[in-house]
Amino acid sequence: MSSSAVQASEKSTLQATIIPRPEHTISRKAIDSDALKVLYRLHSHGFLAYLVGGGVRDVLLGRKPKDFDVATDARPSEVRKLFRNSRIIGKRFRLIQVFFRGGKIIEVSTFRRPAEEDDSEVLSENNTFGTPAEDALRRDLTINALFYNIADYSVVDYVDGLADLKAGRIRAVGNADVRFRRDPVRVLRAVRHAARTGFTLTPDTLEAVREHRGDLCLCPTSRVRDELMRDLKGGAAAAWLELAHDTGVLYSLLPTLEPYFGPQDSPERARAVELLSQVDKSLAQGKDVEEAVVLCLLFWPVLEILAQEQEFAPGRQGRSQWALWVREALPALAEPVAFAKRIMERACQIAGLMGFVKLATPGQALPKKVVARGYYPVACELAHFLGWDLDGMGSPGPGKTSPKRRRRRRRRRKPRNKSESPS
Numbered sequence: 064m065s066s067s068a069v070q071a072s073e074k075s076t077l078q079a080t081i082i083p084r085p086e087h088t089i090s091r092k093a094i095d096s097d098a099l100k101v102l103y104r105l106h107s108h109g110f111l112a113y114l115v116g117g118g119v120r121d122v123l124l125g126r127k128p129k130d131f132d133v134a135t136d137a138r139p140s141e142v143r144k145l146f147r148n149s150r151i152i153g154k155r156f157r158l159i160q161v162f163f164r165g166g167k168i169i170e171v172s173t174f175r176r177p178a179e180e181d182d183s184e185v186l187s188e189n190n191t192f193g194t195p196a197e198d199a200l201r202r203d204l205t206i207n208a209l210f211y212n213i214a215d216y217s218v219v220d221y222v223d224g225l226a227d228l229k230a231g232r233i234r235a236v237g238n239a240d241v242r243f244r245r246d247p248v249r250v251l252r253a254v255r256h257a258a259r260t261g262f263t264l265t266p267d268t269l270e271a272v273r274e275h276r277g278d279l280c281l282c283p284t285s286r287v288r289d290e291l292m293r294d295l296k297g298g299a300a301a302a303w304l305e306l307a308h309d310t311g312v313l314y315s316l317l318p319t320l321e322p323y324f325g326p327q328d329s330p331e332r333a334r335a336v337e338l339l340s341q342v343d344k345s346l347a348q349g350k351d352v353e354e355a356v357v358l359c360l361l362f363w364p365v366l367e368i369l370a371q372e373q374e375f376a377p378g379r380q381g382r383s384q385w386a387l388w389v390r391e392a393l394p395a396l397a398e399p400v401a402f403a404k405r406i407m408e409r410a411c412q413i414a415g416l417m418g419f420v421k422l423a424t425p426g427q428a429l430p431k432k433v434v435a436r437g438y439y440p441v442a443c444e445l446a447h448f449l450g451w452d453l454d455g456m457g458s459p460g461p462g463k464t465s466p467k468r469r470r471r472r473r474r475r476r477k478p479r480n481k482s483e484s485p486s
């Protein structure tokens with residue numbers, strides 16, 4: 064038997080620690096009712112049915128999970144037959160999406176085995192079906208590798224994930240160095256979960272983060288970009304920025320920021336952390352913040368520094384110069400991460416309008432054609448985060464209307480004018 068085959072057979076016979084229902088805190092009340100339906104139906108047809116991943120982690124932490132994923136020993140075709148409201152997705156590794164009311168999707172995947180035996184340097188997604196133990200061992204972090212078994216409501220733990228969760232540790236499953244080399248995106252995931260939970264990276268995992276952050280450039284740009292967006296919009300962007308700085312991950316992603324954010328006591332980094340913490344607060348209050356706004360806030364302190372080197376003419380001419388300059392400066396800062404063109408365009412548009420505050424002419428109102436632009440409300444939101452009032456073109460002071468209130472008033476005025484005009 065080859066060494067990899069020996070490893071594989073060891074993995075599949077690994078013993079799980081079973082934590083019975085009275086000894087853990089997962090209540091079915093905390094699990095989405097549609098996810099429960101999926102679990103019960105699989106179980107009643109004789110299949111293993113586990114709640115897996117972030118759903119288990121977040122319920123154990125007393126948080127509301129973003130999504131609920133299910134893993135089973137049923138093959139995709141068998142799962143598909145059990146749920147009429149489902150479809151198979153994925154080419155290499157097929158999984159099932161089960162659809163429920165309100166656009167809710169529960170993803171069901173068949174237990175799969177790690178692709179670590181793969182000879183390639185960076186993980187291929189060409190995995191094959193495996194045992195529950197193998198499925199646990201292919202996961203990124205121990206706190207993300209816990210299973211909840213619907214058959215007896217126990218927690219199934221192959222990786223000492225529960226102990227790490229209780230102790231507040233972020234630890235890679237298996238050998239962190241090997242696992243992060245095989246899939247460097249796990250570097251980002253480790254930092255994200257440490258930032259989100261406030262847990263501490265274990266020394267070996269931290270070392271692997273530092274060692275493999277440079278390998279992020281080997282990953283498909285779309286994966287890195289998507290993961291970064293999840294960090295910025297995940298509700299812990301401020302903590303993420305600090306940890307991404309401490310570990311150097313930030314500068315592997317965006318080396319353009321290092322000269323400004325890199326120094327230990329960088330005021331620009333402190334300002335970016337403060338701006339992102341406002342985004343976190345808004346998200347916690349259930350208010351969505353557009354990606355373009357978050358991007359502008361991340362780069363804003365650096366843009367401000369760079370702007371000081373420019374000479375903008377006074378008044379209208381200066382504002383055009385500002386808008387043109389922002390169109391070059393912002394994409395240049397963000398360039399190492401291939402952000403979606405649509406988002407970058409929107410970021411340039413709204414950052415361009417900030418020229419009306421930065422280079423405001425006293426007493427001058429915003430031109431109507433600017434207010435009429437589709438992205439004007441988003442620009443107002445950006446200004447608001449920056450402590451400005453775009454409507455009033457200055458700092459928001461007492462008595463000044465917020466962008467929302469003023470927009471509403473304008474809408475009401477229209478019908479009144481119409482009814483007045485015939486008389």
Ligand code: ATP
Nearest residue numbers: 116117118129130132201202203207208246248249
């Ligand atoms: P979130 O709350 O952000 O959704 P999550 O942990 O559920 O966090 P997902 O991206 O939804 O993250 O992934 C679901 C699960 O899949 C993870 O919990 C983890 O077990 C596994 N996983 C995701 N990405 C990887 C990866 N790159 N390597 C190994 N396992 C992964």
Ligand code: MG
Nearest residue numbers: 116117129130
């Ligand atoms: Mg998830």
